Amino acid sequence: MRFVLLVVASLALMMTDYRQGLLDPIRQTVSALAHPIRLVAELPSQFIETADQQLASRRQLMAENERLRNRQQVFQARLQRLDALEVENIRLRSLLDSSYDLEQPVLIAELVQVDLDPFSHVIEIDKGLGAGVEVGQAVIDASGVIGQVDHVAPFSSTIRLISDPGHATPVQVNRNGLRSVALGAGRTDVLNINSLPNNADIQIGDLVVTSGLGGRFPTGYPVGEVSAIKTNPGDSFSTIQIAPSGALGRIQEVLLIRHEPAPTPQAEAGDDE
Amino acid sequence: MNSPRSRGGWLITATVLLALVLTIVPLPSGLGAFRPEWIGLVLIYWSLALPNRVGVGVAWLTGIVQDVLQSTLLGAHALSLALTVFIIIQLHQRIRNLPIWQQALNVFAILLIARVSLLWIRGLGGSAEFDWQFWMPALVSAALWPIIFMLLRGLRRYYRVN
Known part of the structure; x- marks a missing residue:
């Protein structure tokens, strides 16, 4: 009898949870209570990391320091040019009367080393409600878009990667602004575009960036490069494969973008689940 | 449930918590698919x-x-674990008396049922992937069953959990 009740309770919970957001209070409470479990589970990898740092030789550290300093200088130089371009861009856009949000404030978060559900592509980060993380925030790493915040708990939050089979990213081809949607395929090394016609102007090597439609992901962050185009003469749409720019398989640190969506009617249109 | 004679609840809680930790502890990539269902x-x-x-x-x-x-x-x-325990409780008189390797076979079958129920739930949610690794955790768990059984029985007897 109790079993039947629990089955009904589970089904009710799942149906409520499927419509996102309604059960967040429960999730957050349980998550906060269960946080010690996470901390304990993280110990082995933290131990390995500490040992790794302790054992790194002085020479190695100096070499790494040198390398990073050089890179910093290169980026600094590139940034100078970018600053000028940005100002020019704003000026041109103001002529066109279109808005452009720059300098979105970011929050750096670290990956919590725990394994989540092996069937979906989600990761856990160490910033939560306390740090002001919100559901739906876009998450990037140093080289591209990673995903978006799925659930927020007091001390942690989970991120659904763009490679999750249930995730779709609004994208555009950087070269010509051709818009489409990149779907996760359940693999960290490929995303699919299924909705472009066979004669669409897209080539292998094209950079694909976020289009900003849907209001979840700000415009212009790299998603990946077109790696293969499979055209079947019998179908009217080709399957386009994208190799993600973000290192989806080996994430260490991520940046959360605080994105205030422009008050357009499109802002509500994007639901990626 | 908590009659004055029952004792050792902490041991049950501790083992369940440990199982939760082991479930999310990171494994080297590739081994994750073989993680036993602790x-x-x-x-x-x-x-x-x-x-x-x-x-x-x-x-x-x-x-x-x-x-x-x-x-x-x-x-x-929650549903799949409740289902697992429900089947075990229905059959516990029978399974208890089996030799340990037959118990392992039963464990394999029951864990597989639980995994199928999970797959079915995922399918309703729209993202069910099914590949050859799907039943590996149940197999690994069944192979581990004799060890787990001996270990937990030893603990239970030592601390006289009843």
């Missing part, structure tokens, strides 16, 4: 040994915690 194994042992103390309710609550920790649909693991 929570299922521990709950199967306790419900087999003490069906009056560890029942579907405990299993369900553990499942909710697992759902939150692994960020799955709330209630998915």
Whole structure:
């Protein structure tokens, strides 16, 4: 009898949870209570990391320091040019009367080393409600878009990667602004575009960036490069494969973008689940 | 449930918590698909040994915690663990008397049922991937069953959990 009740309770919970957001209070409470479990589970990898740092030789550290300093200088130089371009861009856009949000404030978060559900592509980060993380925030790493915040708990939050089979990213081809949607395929090394016609102007090597439609992901962050185009003469749409720019398989640190969506009617249109 | 004579509840809690930790502890990539179902194994042992103390309710609550920790649909693991323990409690008189390798076969079958129920839930949610690795955790768990069984029985007898 109790079993039947629990089955009904589970089904009710799942149906409520499927419509996102309604059960967040429960999730957050349980998550906060269960946080010690996470901390304990993280110990082995933290131990390995500490040992790794302790054992790194002085020479190695100096070499790494040198390398990073050089890179910093290169980026600094590139940034100078970018600053000028940005100002020019704003000026041109103001002529066109279109808005452009720059300098979105970011929050750096670290990956919590725990394994989540092996069937979906989600990761856990160490910033939560306390740090002001919100559901739906876009998450990037140093080289591209990673995903978006799925659930927020007091001390942690989970991120659904763009490679999750249930995730779709609004994208555009950087070269010509051709818009489409990149779907996760359940693999960290490929995303699919299924909705472009066979004669669409897209080539292998094209950079694909976020289009900003849907209001979840700000415009212009790299998603990946077109790696293969499979055209079947019998179908009217080709399957386009994208190799993600973000290192989806080996994430260490991520940046959360605080994105205030422009008050357009499109802002509500994007639901990626 | 908590009659004055029952004792050792802390041991049950500790083993379940340890199983939760082991479920999310990171494994080298590639090994993740072979991770034994620690929570299922521990709950199967306790419900087999003490069906009056560890029942579907405990299993369900553990499942909710697992759902939150692994960020799955709330209630998915709860349902599959409650189902596991329900089957065990129905059959515990029979399974208890089997030789240990036959118990392992039963554990394999029951964990597989639990995994199929999870797959079915995922399918309703629209993202069910099914490949050859799907049944590996059940197989690995069944292979581990004799060890888990001996270990937990030793602990239970040592601390006289009843």
